[in-house]
Amino acid sequence: MQYQAPIDLLKNRTIVVTGATDGIGHEAALTYARHGARLILLGRNQQKLDHVGAEIHHKFGKFPSLFKIDFATAKPEDYHELAQHIALVAPTLDGVLHNAGMLGKIMPLMETPATLWKQVMTVNLDAVFYLTQALMPLLHNAEQASLIFTTSSVGRQGREGWGAYAMSKFATEGMMQVLAEELANTKVRVNCINPGGTRTQMRASAYPSEDSMKLKTPSDIMPLYLWLMGDDSLTTHGQSLDAQPGRKAGPAV
Numbered sequence: 001m002q003y004q005a006p007i008d009l010l011k012n013r014t015i016v017v018t019g020a021t022d023g024i025g026h027e028a029a030l031t032y033a034r035h036g037a038r039l040i041l042l043g044r045n046q047q048k049l050d051h052v053g054a055e056i057h058h059k060f061g062k063f064p065s066l067f068k069i070d071f072a073t074a075k076p077e078d079y080h081e082l083a084q085h086i087a088l089v090a091p092t093l094d095g096v097l098h099n100a101g102m103l104g105k106i107m108p109l110m111e112t113p114a115t116l117w118k119q120v121m122t123v124n125l126d127a128v129f130y131l132t133q134a135l136m137p138l139l140h141n142a143e144q145a146s147l148i149f150t151t152s153s154v155g156r157q158g159r160e161g162w163g164a165y166a167m168s169k170f171a172t173e174g175m176m177q178v179l180a181e182e183l184a185n186t187k188v189r190v191n192c193i194n195p196g197g198t199r200t201q202m203r204a205s206a207y208p209s210e211d212s213m214k215l216k217t218p219s220d221i222m223p224l225y226l227w228l229m230g231d232d233s234l235t236t237h238g239q240s241l242d243a244q245p246g247r248k249a250g251p252a253v
Contacts, residue, residue, distance in 0.1 A: 003224070006035075009036065011035075013229075017042070021051070023198075023202065024200060025100065030056065038090070042067050042068075043068065072119060083134035087138060095148070097150075098148065112164055125172065146230075149190070156173065173192060184237070193243055198218055203215065214252035
């Protein structure tokens with residue numbers, strides 16, 4: 001997208017970003033802060049959370065709220081406890097970006113160990129459901145709220161070797177579609193973003209021999225993340241959108 005967001009697009013809005021310490025999540029946190037948002041950042045590494053919090057304060061003079069949570073080990077009740085803590089600092093949420101995810105391994109589906117399958121589903125699907133459920137009352141408190149899930153091209157068309165990750169993204173697309181119907185007459189809109197091949201550590205794990213310089217950076221794909229979080233997308237609901245329209249799935253060539 002060639003969207004040019006106003007600098008005050010997210011002024012006075014409170015947004016949760018998961019997986020905010022690395023890659024796309026880190027860039028989204030910086031981008032949202034640059035455009036005026038008050039941030040609530042979630043991550044599993046306290047040192048990294050503190051670092052991105054200090055970076056945002058240094059660059060934009062704002063103190064984000066930081067919450068450590070490990071989606072791989074958290075229980076359903078942990079998400080409701082987290083939501084209670086978040087409500088103390090932000091009784092209203094204007095947006096949630098579900099960015100955190102786990103790749104697992106590129107391997108044949110029938111060779112996937114049960115432990116790996118469970119880990120990927122726990123992080124990519126269960127955590128997204130439990131956190132969304134826990135935060136939904138705070139989203140309903142907003143005048144308009146945007147809920148964004150992260151999908152993938154392998155969550156739309158199955159691809160050899162992508163196994164558990166692909167299954168988790170197919171389920172994410174389904175969760176978004178179900179919620180879109182259930183929230184149709186509310187002030188909460190829900191959509192998916194497919195980032196496409198992006199220069200991140202997860203991408204390097206999937207394609208170790210790929211020339212990363214041929215990929216877009218997280219910064220390059222931020223226009224869609226801004227557009228979906230702001231008022232210009234108020235009528236967009238139940239859609240799965242590409243941050244890199246027209247890009248062919250698979251390794252960069």
